Amino acid sequence: MAEDPQLQVTDMAPATEQVAVEEEHPDAPIIRRQVEYYFSDENLPSDLHLLQCCGGRENLPVSINRICGFKKMRSFKPRDMVIAALRKSPFLVVSEDGKTIRRKLPLQGPCALDPDFYNDEEIAYDPRARKPAAYPVPLLPQKKKEYPEGMTKNMMKPTGFEETYVEAPLTPAEAAEEQALYDPDKPFVERIEIAIQRFKQKRRMHEMYANVFNKWMRFGGVECSPNMFGGLSRQDMKGMDAEEIARAMAIHNVPWDRSDEKHWVVDFVGVGEAFLSSYYPAHYGFAPRQIENACKVLRSFYNYLLFHSVCDEYRTDLGKARELCDIAESQLPKTHAAGLALPGAFNSAASTIFGGSKAGTYAGNNTWAIQLKEEGVDLGDIGVMDEEARITFRTGVAIMGTDEQQSMLDTKVVRVLKDESFGLEVLAIHPADELTKEMYNIQNGQTKRKLCLQPLGKLVCRSWHIADFHEYDLPKDKYPNGRLPKAEEGKEYEFWVEDSVLAECFVGMKMDARIITLEGGITILDEVKETMCSFYKWLPNELWMERHPKQVVVRKKEWEEDEEGKEKIEVNGEDKGGEKFADDDSDFE
Numbered sequence: 001m002a003e004d005p006q007l008q009v010t011d012m013a014p015a016t017e018q019v020a021v022e023e024e025h026p027d028a029p030i031i032r033r034q035v036e037y038y039f040s041d042e043n044l045p046s047d048l049h050l051l052q053c054c055g056g057r058e059n060l061p062v063s064i065n066r067i068c069g070f071k072k073m074r075s076f077k078p079r080d081m082v083i084a085a086l087r088k089s090p091f092l093v094v095s096e097d098g099k100t101i102r103r104k105l106p107l108q109g110p111c112a113l114d115p116d117f118y119n120d121e122e123i124a125y126d127p128r129a130r131k132p133a134a135y136p137v138p139l140l141p142q143k144k145k146e147y148p149e150g151m152t153k154n155m156m157k158p159t160g161f162e163e164t165y166v167e168a169p170l171t172p173a174e175a176a177e178e179q180a181l182y183d184p185d186k187p188f189v190e191r192i193e194i195a196i197q198r199f200k201q202k203r204r205m206h207e208m209y210a211n212v213f214n215k216w217m218r219f220g221g222v223e224c225s226p227n228m229f230g231g232l233s234r235q236d237m238k239g240m241d242a243e244e245i246a247r248a249m250a251i252h253n254v255p256w257d258r259s260d261e262k263h264w265v266v267d268f269v270g271v272g273e274a275f276l277s278s279y280y281p282a283h284y285g286f287a288p289r290q291i292e293n294a295c296k297v298l299r300s301f302y303n304y305l306l307f308h309s310v311c312d313e314y315r316t317d318l319g320k321a322r323e324l325c326d327i328a329e330s331q332l333p334k335t336h337a338a339g340l341a342l343p344g345a346f347n348s349a350a351s352t353i354f355g356g357s358k359a360g361t362y363a364g365n366n367t368w369a370i371q372l373k374e375e376g377v378d379l380g381d382i383g384v385m386d387e388e389a390r391i392t393f394r395t396g397v398a399i400m401g402t403d404e405q406q407s408m409l410d411t412k413v414v415r416v417l418k419d420e421s422f423g424l425e426v427l428a429i430h431p432a433d434e435l436t437k438e439m440y441n442i443q444n445g446q447t448k449r450k451l452c453l454q455p456l457g458k459l460v461c462r463s464w465h466i467a468d469f470h471e472y473d474l475p476k477d478k479y480p481n482g483r484l485p486k487a488e489e490g491k492e493y494e495f496w497v498e499d500s501v502l503a504e505c506f507v508g509m510k511m512d513a514r515i516i517t518l519e520g521g522i523t524i525l526d527e528v529k530e531t532m533c534s535f536y537k538w539l540p541n542e543l544w545m546e547r548h549p550k551q552v553v554v555r556k557k558e559w560e561e562d563e564e565g566k567e568k569i570e571v572n573g574e575d576k577g578g579e580k581f582a583d584d585d586s587d588f589e
Contacts, residue, residue: 028085031076035067036091039103045111052140054102056113061100063142100142113137160203161296167307177242182310188266189254195310196222197246199301212280212297219279219541220271221258224251268314268321272298274539276328277532286336291329299325324535331506331533338504339531342511344497345384346456347525349392352384354416356516356526362386392453397522399439400456400496405520418517419526424493426509428460432499454498459525463491464510468538495525508534 025031037043038050045051053062064083067073076082083098094101110117115135147156158165170178181198182191196217205213214224240248258264276294284290302322305311311318343351351358362383363369369382384392397405408414432440432455440455447453493515497505510532516524 023081025076025081025085027076028088031073031082031085032089034072035086035101036089038067038070039092041107044107045109048112048137051111051113052137053142055139056111057107059102059106060139061095061102061142064094064099064101066142067101155206157204159206159209161209161300165300167303178308181243182308184312187259188311189256189259191310193252193254194243194246195305195308196252197249199304202304203300208293209297212294213301216275216298217252219275219545221264221541222252222254225253226251266314268302268317269324270537270539271541272321272324273535273537274541276324276332277536278538279542279545281332286332288333291332295325295329327535328533331509334504334506335509335531335533338506338509339511339528341501341504342497342528342531343525344501345454346392346396346496346498349384349389350524351516351526352386352389353393354414354516354518354524356524357514358383358526388451391451395443395453396456396496399436401522405522408520414522415519416516417519419514421512421514423464423466424461424511424513425464426459426461426505426507427492429502429505429507430458430460431502432457454500456496457499457502459495459497459502459505461493461495463489463493465489466512466538493523495523497525506534510534510536
């Protein structure tokens with residue numbers, strides 16, 4: 001009877017695997033003998049390190065990785081074959097997963113973990129090699145410490161940006177050294193350049209901190225470029241003082257034109273306000289963790305300047321800038337939440353009715369939207385139905401409006417008087433009172449589950465000019481204020497907004513909004529394009545971050561009788577014949 005070929009192959013496969021598993025390390029006897037010696041009655045009682053791993057008479061399993069890290073075991077590889085060799089030891093037991101090893105029979109008798117072990121006169125030892133132990137001797141962990149995902153051991157060490165971090169007291173020598181480094185007679189540019197480098201040396205600049213720090217430095221007028229000579233060796237630094245080392249290792253430098261007070265000013269508060277309120281949110285978003293990291297970097301640098309007396313003439317400004325970091329850490333997440341919540345259901349309904357930004361945006365009756373809703377997909381904001389918008393608006397006016405405004409809804413069509421866009425600053429927030437809540441509860445009881453309306457409160461704002469670059473080039477003879485006369489600055493406006501939306505707002509918050517003024521004095525917050533914190537500020541530095549001034553490169557060739565043709569290059573009127581330039585290295589398209 002013939003055998004099935006498939007069965008024959010299947011029966012042979014385990015035999016092949018078994019041969020591969022039984023292959024032994026060429027030094028297997030040496031491996032077993034060495035590890036058995038580690039755990040033997042001859043070595044283990046006096047081997048304090050191994051006793052800390054196995055617990056002495058407790059016979060705890062020891063990590064095989066730790067054993068393989070011993071000096072005489074490092075040459076035996078691969079690890080799998082080492083484990084296979086140890087499994088054949090009659091004296092030791094290897095765990096099923098091959099990660100730990102222990103003795104078959106626990107240790108008996110005294111060992112170095114006992115306080116009176118070395119008092120036994122019958123035990124011979126070399127006093128010069130004995131290390132005194134602190135009793136009780138702590139055991140060593142046999143499992144690697146687990147770190148959060150994406151983190152390493154070095155990344156978990158203190159960085160210097162923690163809230164509880166405190167600068168160590170200076171020794172007299174260090175104080176004298178820093179007094180010379182930050183001598184008030186030195187120009188501010190020199191002192192701040194040295195302080196930047198020494199600050200970086202005292203902090204662990206992880207990528208998330210270095211990225212913010214470098215952007216902030218550039219925003220403040222400090223240039224950053226790689227070290228051209230690759231750093232310094234210890235031998236090079238032996239003959240240098242602290243200032244020379246800081247300058248040689250610096251990658252941040254302050255150009256000397258920054259000392260020109262006609263074009264540049266030292267303003268710690270202003271640069272901090274503009275960076276945290278305008279540039280950073282626009283480029284890095286409003287994630288709480290990102291905002292916290294940015295504030296940590298700025299706060300830590302301000303603390304360093306204050307503690308080391310780098311620029312005492314600006315100590316008051318540094319204190320204000322440090323307080324600004326606390327305000328930013330609190331307000332920026334609120335600003336983002338308010339931007340998502342505004343303008344609210346009532347204002348969206350009014351915008352739908354009176355041809356605002358929400359008009360004609362309802363898509364809930366489309367086939368694709370109905371199918372997605374049936375599948376349980378949350379479509380978010382897909383506009384407001386006209387019928388729902390009218391009910392929401394009329395209910396709000398009936399409860400919040402005056403008698404004149406209420407009667408106007410019944411007698412004639414409400415007309416739009418103004419449709420403007422400008423900045424607003426929140427002056428006051430008035431949540432809904434008890435009477436308003438009661439009236440809305442009555443209305444919701446009538447509509448039941450079809451439509452649930454939230455009670456309205458009041459958001460009091462005033463018009464505010466956004467001082468940015470959008471109107472920087474208007475002719476001064478026609479517009480002496482440098483902006484278009486769009487709205488009267490400081491004029492107060494009152495908007496009706498739901499309580500849940502008002503909870504996200506705060507006094508001092510600024511926003512770029514579109515306002516519709518209706519007949520009868522009703523003002524509608526049609527659209528909120530952007531929300532900003534109370535200390536919002538814009539600086540021209542932000543333009544410098546994105547686009548550099550264009551270089552005008554003029555190439556000329558001069559021919560003379562006594563020399564070969566030589567190319568002459570002028571950049572912005574200066575002779576740059578010995579340097580190479582691209583035809584156009586600007587960022588403009």
